[in-house]
Amino acid sequence: MTAQRMGFLGIVALVASLWANGAFAGPDREKLLADPGVYATFAAYSFTDDWGKKEGATRIALLTVLKGVVEQHREKIAIDLYLLRGLSDHADILFRAHANEMRDIQKFLVDLQNSAFGQQLKVAGIMHGLTKKANYVPGFPDELKTDLKAPSDPGPKPYVVVIPIRKSADWWALDQEKRTVMMKEHTEAALPYHKTVKRKLYHSTGLDDVDFITYFETSKLDDFHNLILSLEKVKEFQYTRRFGHPTWLGTAKGLDEIIDILAQ
Amino acid sequence: MTAQRMGFLGIVALVASLWANGAFAGPDREKLLADPGVYATFAAYSFTDDWGKKEGATRIALLTVLKGVVEQHREKIAIDLYLLRGLSDHADILFRAHANEMRDIQKFLVDLQNSAFGQQLKVAGIMHGLTKKANYVPGFPDELKTDLKAPSDPGPKPYVVVIPIRKSADWWALDQEKRTVMMKEHTEAALPYHKTVKRKLYHSTGLDDVDFITYFETSKLDDFHNLILSLEKVKEFQYTRRFGHPTWLGTAKGLDEIIDILAQ
Amino acid sequence: MTAQRMGFLGIVALVASLWANGAFAGPDREKLLADPGVYATFAAYSFTDDWGKKEGATRIALLTVLKGVVEQHREKIAIDLYLLRGLSDHADILFRAHANEMRDIQKFLVDLQNSAFGQQLKVAGIMHGLTKKANYVPGFPDELKTDLKAPSDPGPKPYVVVIPIRKSADWWALDQEKRTVMMKEHTEAALPYHKTVKRKLYHSTGLDDVDFITYFETSKLDDFHNLILSLEKVKEFQYTRRFGHPTWLGTAKGLDEIIDILAQ
């Protein structure tokens, strides 16, 4: 019997007791978020019409199920939640899950969708990527390498943007050297925003219909806007066949924060 | 407990009393609508099939909830309403919200969508933009600068059109000087319609899937049509990859006016 | 209290009495259909699944509401109805409304969609156009001008086709003279079908996502097919970026005729 099939009260009790015992130690989250060779899935959902009609108590019970499912899988995967509602077109919440094996992510999302909470969700979009060592940085001049190592500004970065990218066939037909020259120009154009906009790159070719998932965190959306504008002005951008579609804009939220907002 | 979760009668009473006390002073609306560095969200919704089946009294109660949500957020954001029904494809109402922080707009739209009224809505489309200082005007001749400062004709401008624009990669690859020359031609083509068609520009790159949101107000739709026709004839238009899709055409309405129309 | 909110019996009585008194004199329909500077909206709807389940008596009551809404607005706008069901993809009925102000068309369509009948409809597509004086004809040779003035064959033209068109940026970049040469070739290619296929042109740029709405009436669909084939062979067609999508094919019906068909 899985957690999400237990009665609502049962799971509330279970979660409460597990929390109390510190049972959800979770995987080495820092490692999963920093290492190359890690898989990540971005899964966005919108709520069914039914959700809006639920009473407050039912919502809370269902959100407790969500909490149970997330906690149950935190042993193997690092899970982040974002609120897209109000800022993105056809999606309300976004999960980002990092794991060493895609199978573990599938188990989490199947449990989520099979759960009583999952029955309130419609899939808005699912994308996958793989983290890899920097492709072009080894060919960059030392000064640029040093600049890239500077840490971003501390403090909260509440806004999150996810933009999938597909390159043209012409891009892949270029040799590594030519691509390195263009990626150097790209990287230099991005440098002024290095401190206020945190970036993370996922390689998607073959895993879904895009080549890259670019992920951004910032507290200054105008800086983020100017960063993208700068990146559209370099030569490498001319080899981009798809940029966005969708663009997901949202705010990073803790699990309990999301539950509070959705319980209202 | 948030306003939209109160009983219908409760909120009617609350709104009435707040109005009486002048509690909704709101932000400096003029400033938000005139300043650079302000964020704006265009959020269009259509009604669910359910809405049409509601009794008059229920509709009025739900519209009172709408009023409550809007008034509650007017402290931080400037909210405009437009009736798209009958003139736009798959959208019935449009909100334009200006704020200094996108987070405040999200809070408003989450409250709206979570509310009893929001359960009658489906998202038709959400776009975001940032207001910025004029990009090319500093490079224009003085005469053109002067012409641009002339005020538009006074009087009501009931029609509103919102057209998103995406430029081609070739456009962004041009240097600022070449783009200024073309934007000068663009601006001159628009001048004859300066008095009867009010324009406002929002920069969107990265915030959604377009580069600009262009917003127009007019009482003369034929002038607006001729304006766009003129703009399609200048060279800069050849660097436009997407124009519209959607084009939202509607009429500007006060909150009470919209409520009256929708209550019928 | 508006007509469509009255009881069904009430409205039947009202309509009957208004008809008896000749109260629906309507606007100068001929003028609206012939003049330049007139706005036209093409609004297509499909029926909800619910419609098919209604009893005959309920259908008749709802169609009486439709009649009431149409008659109520005939004072200011010229309304035509077409049956698309069976011939067009995702639309069942099409309204074409001409008026001097788009606002009056919006009022009609909002009343229609808000009415009990409108609750049985889903919007399939809405497009707008403006009638204008012929753009290129002044530059045509006299003989061609004369040919164009010949009236089309008398008699009923039951088939109606509506095709939206978007021109390429290259088209608008051409000067008026070059476009006139090509439009002369276009017009000559169309001449052989002048008698059996009636055409009307609406200018849409800016009002929706197309540049033109072309409207055709004929009793000979093969002539219409050959006309379009001829138009695709002239040079001007190479500057067409979108042709159709949708193409609406239907039959012109009087209001009572439509009601009879839909009541079954």
Add this chain to the structure above:
Amino acid sequence: MTAQRMGFLGIVALVASLWANGAFAGPDREKLLADPGVYATFAAYSFTDDWGKKEGATRIALLTVLKGVVEQHREKIAIDLYLLRGLSDHADILFRAHANEMRDIQKFLVDLQNSAFGQQLKVAGIMHGLTKKANYVPGFPDELKTDLKAPSDPGPKPYVVVIPIRKSADWWALDQEKRTVMMKEHTEAALPYHKTVKRKLYHSTGLDDVDFITYFETSKLDDFHNLILSLEKVKEFQYTRRFGHPTWLGTAKGLDEIIDILAQ
């Protein structure tokens, strides 16, 4: 009172008695299927979710309504049925209707969609074409003309494929002679499959969003596959802007056979 509004039992009795009297002599089906100047509509439908929940007896009653509607219109139009379910994406059944007037086809499809059976259907796609005398054959060498006259192999050809085609503007801009040369190459590439794959061509320009509907019957789908592969290798294919979207693959079934399958 039309047939499909009669009680189920009534229509069963009516159909039975009409059959017994040989009242459904129908039009000259052979002539409609062979002559030029005949209109054909391809109308594909999928079943609503509701259909799957009907009891066997209800299904049979509804299918009897289908039979009644088809038989009622067989006097004027030739109707063929195909089962797409399982082989095509979003369509379950396909009607092909030939008639001398499109109006008669519309009457059939309106009766079908208005009927109790039609309420179980959603339109998946509707396309129209006109049969015409061969366009390019008169310019072909005599030997090729003779080869084209050879009859196809006798015996059942259970598989049916319908592929809509849109040519590029460049194709229509070519003169007849150049197109004839290319169509000769096209025809020669198709010759090896002449015996096992029966083809029929419909001209659609203006009647919907495509230029041609190509219709194929075969018992050997691998021959059909190789035929299309050969046609994609000739020069004329480079002037094809859309090929398929949708491609409908199904099996030809008699009315009673379809009813048997759907009754299960």
Add this chain to the structure above:
Amino acid sequence: MTAQRMGFLGIVALVASLWANGAFAGPDREKLLADPGVYATFAAYSFTDDWGKKEGATRIALLTVLKGVVEQHREKIAIDLYLLRGLSDHADILFRAHANEMRDIQKFLVDLQNSAFGQQLKVAGIMHGLTKKANYVPGFPDELKTDLKAPSDPGPKPYVVVIPIRKSADWWALDQEKRTVMMKEHTEAALPYHKTVKRKLYHSTGLDDVDFITYFETSKLDDFHNLILSLEKVKEFQYTRRFGHPTWLGTAKGLDEIIDILAQ
């Protein structure tokens, strides 16, 4: 009376007794999966909202129906199942069916969709292909031929990816020799992944809207990602007009395993 119309208990008993008697000997599965000239259908489905609301006992009864339908058709066709839920956008399960005749596959899928279990499914996508002898390998050097004959690594390959491909008209216009040169480069780029990624190719031209369905099995998704990346860098990729859309990523599951997961 077909199996899936029997009562749930009846079918459970039937399946149990057939299993006991070894009645489901099935076709020569190995032969169907290895031979040229075999048809394969990829049919993906998502669950209706209704599915999520079913009680556990009802789910199990419905899954027993699924089992019955699959077993009933295993005499003529080889059926594989994949779990897409959580990893693919709008599909939950995928069937791959191989048979000597497409008709037999249609019978299976019609039975599936008509069954009580099928009423819980919505079609997400259906594609068809034909297995053929290798097209270009005969023109490859002997060493490459030998390399291609090396078996892939033993052991389970749980991940499955299905990517449809459409080539450009320019590709088909090239002569066989030029295409062989490019396919040799393609094949060499793929060689390093030969052991960890199993590939199978289906030819689709004419059978649906793509030219090829490429099917991959692996336990190392990073190798698969790098394989596709390598294939995008060779010249032949520039003749690809569509790659994916959809890309289906899932995990191979036995029928009983799928039933276990879906029963939860």
